[in-house]
Amino acid sequence: MTHTRKHQFTLGRVVLYLLLILFALYYIIPLYVTLSTSFKSLDEIRSGNLLALPQVWQFESWGKAWSSACTGVTCNGLQPFFWNSLEMVVPAVLISTFIGAFNGYVFAHWRFRGSEMLFAALLVGCFIPFQVVLLPMARLLGEFGLANTTTGLVFVHVVYGTAFTTLFFRNYYTSVPEELIKAARIDGAGFFLIFRKIVLPISGPIFVVCIIWQFTQIWNDFLFGIVFASGDSQPITVGLNNLVNTSTGVKEYNVNMAAAVIAALPTLLVYLVAGRYFVRGLTAGAVKG
Amino acid sequence: MSIRKQFDRWIPQLVLGPTLIASLVFVYGFIFLTGYLSLTESRMMPNFEFSGLTQYHTLFDNERWWTSLTNLGIFGVLFIGLSITIGLFLAILLDQKIRGEGFLRAIYLYPMALSFIVTGTAWKWMLNPSLGLEKVMHDWGWTSFTFDWLVNSDMSIYTVVIAGVWQSSGFVMALFLAGLRGIDDEIIKAAQVDGASLPTIYWRIVIPAMRPVFFSVILILSHIAIKSFDLVIALTSGGPGNSSDVPAIFMYQFSFTRGQLGLGSASAMMMLATIVAVLVPLMYLETRSAKAMR
Numbered sequence: 410m411t412h413t414r415k416h417q418f419t420l421g422r423v424v425l426y427l428l429l430i431l432f433a434l435y436y437i438i439p440l441y442v443t444l445s446t447s448f449k450s451l452d453e454i455r456s457g458n459l460l461a462l463p464q465v466w467q468f469e470s471w472g473k474a475w476s477s478a479c480t481g482v483t484c485n486g487l488q489p490f491f492w493n494s495l496e497m498v499v500p501a502v503l504i505s506t507f508i509g510a511f512n513g514y515v516f517a518h519w520r521f522r523g524s525e526m527l528f529a530a531l532l533v534g535c536f537i538p539f540q541v542v543l544l545p546m547a548r549l550l551g552e553f554g555l556a557n558t559t560t561g562l563v564f565v566h567v568v569y570g571t572a573f574t575t576l577f578f579r580n581y582y583t584s585v586p587e588e589l590i591k592a593a594r595i596d597g598a599g600f601f602l603i604f605r606k607i608v609l610p611i612s613g614p615i616f617v618v619c620i621i622w623q624f625t626q627i628w629n630d631f632l633f634g635i636v637f638a639s640g641d642s643q644p645i646t647v648g649l650n651n652l653v654n655t656s657t658g659v660k661e662y663n664v665n666m667a668a669a670v671i672a673a674l675p676t677l678l679v680y681l682v683a684g685r686y687f688v689r690g691l692t693a694g695a696v697k698g
Numbered sequence: 699m700s701i702r703k704q705f706d707r708w709i710p711q712l713v714l715g716p717t718l719i720a721s722l723v724f725v726y727g728f729i730f731l732t733g734y735l736s737l738t739e740s741r742m743m744p745n746f747e748f749s750g751l752t753q754y755h756t757l758f759d760n761e762r763w764w765t766s767l768t769n770l771g772i773f774g775v776l777f778i779g780l781s782i783t784i785g786l787f788l789a790i791l792l793d794q795k796i797r798g799e800g801f802l803r804a805i806y807l808y809p810m811a812l813s814f815i816v817t818g819t820a821w822k823w824m825l826n827p828s829l830g831l832e833k834v835m836h837d838w839g840w841t842s843f844t845f846d847w848l849v850n851s852d853m854s855i856y857t858v859v860i861a862g863v864w865q866s867s868g869f870v871m872a873l874f875l876a877g878l879r880g881i882d883d884e885i886i887k888a889a890q891v892d893g894a895s896l897p898t899i900y901w902r903i904v905i906p907a908m909r910p911v912f913f914s915v916i917l918i919l920s921h922i923a924i925k926s927f928d929l930v931i932a933l934t935s936g937g938p939g940n941s942s943d944v945p946a947i948f949m950y951q952f953s954f955t956r957g958q959l960g961l962g963s964a965s966a967m968m969m970l971a972t973i974v975a976v977l978v979p980l981m982y983l984e985t986r987s988a989k990a991m992r
Contacts (some may be wrong), residue, residue: 662829
């Protein structure tokens, strides 16, 4: 939206920019405090000001958070949890995206009688609070020997992530002209050929959006992690929570803050590199979700 | 018709098959199972003997459950209200042809990329009663300043509001900004020609035109609020005592640490009922207003 009046250095503009900067500070300060605390020594944390930069930069807290801080009974830092999360997130994202692409393609261009209704029924999966499926799922994973395994977590994330990925792809593919698909069908091209030759080549952006969305969701998940995993299969969010709540004597705030940054780093990096797509995913998921 | 042709005709259904079956079993089937479990006497082990609404009676006699519900109410209303106020305000500010808009937007929105556990950990440190913001104020000479909400059982739920709004308001801003950009310039120009002031234009024309955005924002935020679990765990662990308990924590503790499967299931079903009670009227209103627009 634009308006015609020319903007000069009026008082209103100054106030406007001041407000915007104040809000920017509000959002940035917690990140700044977390980072600066992680580089301070414990003495400096106790004597100094929360908002001050470290006077002496120390890096031991980062090493400790990564490889030797205690997270309950074990003291190997966040490192094992980090790898668990990575091992979980890569297959879970790829599988759920792949399935979502095919589902979305069907719902957009291979409609059959009742497919709209099935789509609506599938979307219910986006709305339920997961608490309502936790107990049966825990039992099921136990029966199949998948309880407390990364495979089990991948399975759960794929099952409950597919509704979202299907929604993404379906909404994107409905913007592909129907005539294009129809013409190819008349020429005798089948389901998979049309997908590969016509649909897939224009799917780049939606794949990026969907992968980023799923990566962020699954990396940041805590509920499934704490319910379905234990010990050596727990994801990083659970690891961070354990680390912060394990107190052996002195509370090491600098280690806690370094650990928080480590846990946040992958999704923050994705946001920095592909923020545009991240926003698109959020709004796309939001418009219908 | 050849077998090959027959097969081709069914490909779409075959492709959807696994997802639909998974949804039928793991969403609908599991909701049914949880619902059934909530009508039994199950404790440590599931017990399939029907016992009517006993668990719901127990649930609604449980003081902790009421604390959880009250907290959800406080958190939900404030979280949604403040996120919308801040988000809309920021979106309108950013819509005034701002230099460096992309940069500012990136700053406002980055918390959304974080997990609630990280947000909770960071804010727990900021709000630390002896070393956090309270100490900053003391260092700056305001020695009577106290901010002990994190350990004050009357105020602990409000710390969850603070952190939750911090995390989600930027996202709300992005949604409103997208809505603002979708509004036809001509309408605004016409109103300006008629002599309407900028605040009036926003209040009377722009905001009403964003009705659908309001619906989806409220939808998403109430969904986040009702499910909220990790943020509370990381920030207060439901404490002090159980003063900042929410239904999701109640469900988790009764189901997985206290071995009260029946009661846990009943609380899960109540969470589902709450979501349905919020979403269904919202969606109904939204489709009705969408029809009225046409």
